[in-house]
Amino acid sequence: MIPYSAEVFFAILAEYNSSIWPAQAVALLLGVTAVFLVARFPARAGRPVAALLAGAWGWTGLVYFLAEFSEIDFWAYGFGAAFVLQGLGFVWAGLIRRRLRFGSEPNQTVWSGAGLVALGLLGYPLLVAALGRDLLETGAFGVAPGPTVIFTLGVLLAARPAAPLYLFAVPLIWCVIAGGVAIQLGIHEELTVAAAGVAAIIVLMVSRARR
Amino acid sequence: MDRRAFLIASAAAGFGLGTSVLPASALALLGEVSREIPSTGQRLPVIGMGSWITFNVGRSEKLRRARCKVLEEFFVRGGGLIDSSPMYGSSEEVIGWCLERQGGSHLMLTATKVWTVSKSGGISQMETSQKLWGERPLDLIQIHNLVDWEVHLETLKAWKADRRLEYLGITTSHGRRHDDMAAIMAAEPLDFVQFTYNIADREAEKRLLPMAADRGQAVIINRPFQGGRLIDRLSRHPLPEWAAEIKCENWAQVLLKFVVSHPAVTCAIPATSQVEHMRQNMAAGYDPLPDRSMLQRMIAHVESL
Ligand SMILES: NC(=O)c1ccc[n+]([C@@H]2O[C@H](COP(=O)([O-])OP(=O)(O)OC[C@H]3O[C@@H](n4cnc5c(N)ncnc54)[C@H](OP(=O)(O)O)[C@@H]3O)[C@@H](O)[C@H]2O)c1
Numbered sequence: 001m002i003p004y005s006a007e008v009f010f011a012i013l014a015e016y017n018s019s020i021w022p023a024q025a026v027a028l029l030l031g032v033t034a035v036f037l038v039a040r041f042p043a044r045a046g047r048p049v050a051a052l053l054a055g056a057w058g059w060t061g062l063v064y065f066l067a068e069f070s071e072i073d074f075w076a077y078g079f080g081a082a083f084v085l086q087g088l089g090f091v092w093a094g095l096i097r098r099r100l101r102f103g104s105e106p107n108q109t110v111w112s113g114a115g116l117v118a119l120g121l122l123g124y125p126l127l128v129a130a131l132g133r134d135l136l137e138t139g140a141f142g143v144a145p146g147p148t149v150i151f152t153l154g155v156l157l158a159a160r161p162a163a164p165l166y167l168f169a170v171p172l173i174w175c176v177i178a179g180g181v182a183i184q185l186g187i188h189e190e191l192t193v194a195a196a197g198v199a200a201i202i203v204l205m206v207s208r209a210r211r
Numbered sequence: 212m213d214r215r216a217f218l219i220a221s222a223a224a225g226f227g228l229g230t231s232v233l234p235a236s237a238l239a240l241l242g243e244v245s246r247e248i249p250s251t252g253q254r255l256p257v258i259g260m261g262s263w264i265t266f267n268v269g270r271s272e273k274l275r276r277a278r279c280k281v282l283e284e285f286f287v288r289g290g291g292l293i294d295s296s297p298m299y300g301s302s303e304e305v306i307g308w309c310l311e312r313q314g315g316s317h318l319m320l321t322a323t324k325v326w327t328v329s330k331s332g333g334i335s336q337m338e339t340s341q342k343l344w345g346e347r348p349l350d351l352i353q354i355h356n357l358v359d360w361e362v363h364l365e366t367l368k369a370w371k372a373d374r375r376l377e378y379l380g381i382t383t384s385h386g387r388r389h390d391d392m393a394a395i396m397a398a399e400p401l402d403f404v405q406f407t408y409n410i411a412d413r414e415a416e417k418r419l420l421p422m423a424a425d426r427g428q429a430v431i432i433n434r435p436f437q438g439g440r441l442i443d444r445l446s447r448h449p450l451p452e453w454a455a456e457i458k459c460e461n462w463a464q465v466l467l468k469f470v471v472s473h474p475a476v477t478c479a480i481p482a483t484s485q486v487e488h489m490r491q492n493m494a495a496g497y498d499p500l501p502d503r504s505m506l507q508r509m510i511a512h513v514e515s516l
Binding site for chain 1: 263264265267268269270271273274298299300301484
C-alpha cells in the first residue's frame, strides 16, 4: 500500500536533493573519512564511525522522512521514528557502550562488509547513473535510506568483535520494505538494497556458524 | 474531438461558460446519467473521481498543474463527486489548490473521510480537511475503513444536526468487513456507503447493494478497475464487438458502464492522473447503459478471458 506513484517519488526526491545540497557531498566526504579511519586506525575508529552513523540515521529519519516524505506518505512517520531509533541505537552501542569496534586483520566477513560499504557510498549512485537517471533523482549516503542502509550493513559486518545483533534489525527490515517498493513502483535501484539485505544475512549466518 | 466532446464544448460556449461547466440540465440533455441521493433527492452524475495516489503529488507545482488539467476535464464533462481522505497524503491539499484556481463547480459534491482514532483526533482531522479543501464546506464525510466508527459516527451526527455537514457515511474496500458494514448499515442512519464493486469482484451484489437500496443509502463504488489491474489484464484482449452497442470505445468504459448500471449504485469513483483517461472515464457516464442481457454477456465474456 504505497500511496504515491514513481513519478511523484522522483519529483519529491529531486526537490529534496536540491534543497539540501551540499549535504550529500559532506556526507560522502564523512563516509570516505570513516572508511579511511577504519582502515588506518581501527582501534580508534569505533566512536567516530558510530557518531557518523547516528548522524546519518538521525538526519534520514528527521529530514528525509518526517520533514519531506510525510507530506505524501503516512508510513513516513513510522519510518522516521524507526530511523531515529536506529540513530539512538548507535549512540548507545557505539558512543556509550563502545560496542562498535574494528580490528586490523580483516577476514572474509570484514571484506564482505567493505564491499557493502563501497556499494552504499559509490556503487549505488553509479548504478543509478548507469540506469540513465538524473543524479538528483537518487538517494545519497547519509541523507536517504537506501545507500545509508547498505553502508550501515557493511560497517556492522566489518565490526570486530561482531556488532550487537539488535543493530541489524531496522536496516534489515528496511531492506524488505525497499524490495517491496522496488517491485511495486518499478524503482530498480532499490532492488540493490534488498539484495544487500540478503547478502548481509548470508554473511552473518556463515560467520556465526564458523564461530 | 469526438461528437459528445464537440457538443459539450459548443453548448458550453453557447451558455457563455467558456471551458467552465454546463448546467446539470444541459448535460442531462446530452445523455449524462445521474442518480438520486435517497436522503435528499439531490441528483449526482454516476461518474465521480477518486484521488488515491493520483492526486498525491506533494508540493511539486508542475505535477499540481497537471492534476488541475485532469480536474478541469472532470468538470467540463459533468463530473459530480470527488472523493479523498487524509490517508491519501497531499491529495486533499492538491484538490483544494486546484479548486482555488478553477473556482470549483456547482455540480460538485465534496467527499472526504475521517481516518484516525479518538473523538478529538477525528474532529481535528476533519477540521484540517475542511481547511485543505478550501472555502466551500465539505458535503460528505465518511468513516474510512470503519476506523473507530462508533466514536466518529456520534461526531458526524452532531455535525449534521448543526448543519456543518450535508451527508455522512462509512467505507470499506477490497471486499473486507462486509459483515460489519451490513450491521452498521442496518442500525445507523447513513446517507452514503462506499465499498468495492467491479466486474471481477461481485461479492457486493449479494448483500450490500440490495441492502443499501432497501435502506435508502446512496452507494459510492471504489476500485472499479481493481486499482488499474483489471484494465491492465483486459487490455491484452481485443475489445469485444458488443462494446459498440453500449457505446464503449475502450475497456475502461466497459468496466465503468458495468458498475454504474447496477440500479443501487449512485456513483463510481475511478481515479486517474491523466487527462485522456479522465475523458474516457467521463464518457462512460453517458447513455446508453447496458441492460440485463448485455450485463450477462459482459460477465460471461470477461470470465472467459
Ligand atoms: N476504503 C476506502 O475508502 C477506499 C479504498 C480504495 C479506494 N477508495 C477510493 O476509490 C477510488 C478508486 O479506487 P482506486 O484508485 O484504488 O482504483 P481504480 O479507480 O480502480 O484504478 C485506478 C487506476 O486505474 C488507472 N486508470 C484510470 N482510468 C483509466 C483509463 N481510462 N484507462 C486506463 N487506466 C486507467 C489509473 O491510472 P492512470 O493514473 O494512469 O490513469 C490508476 O492507476 C480511490 O482513488 C479512492 O478515492 C476508497
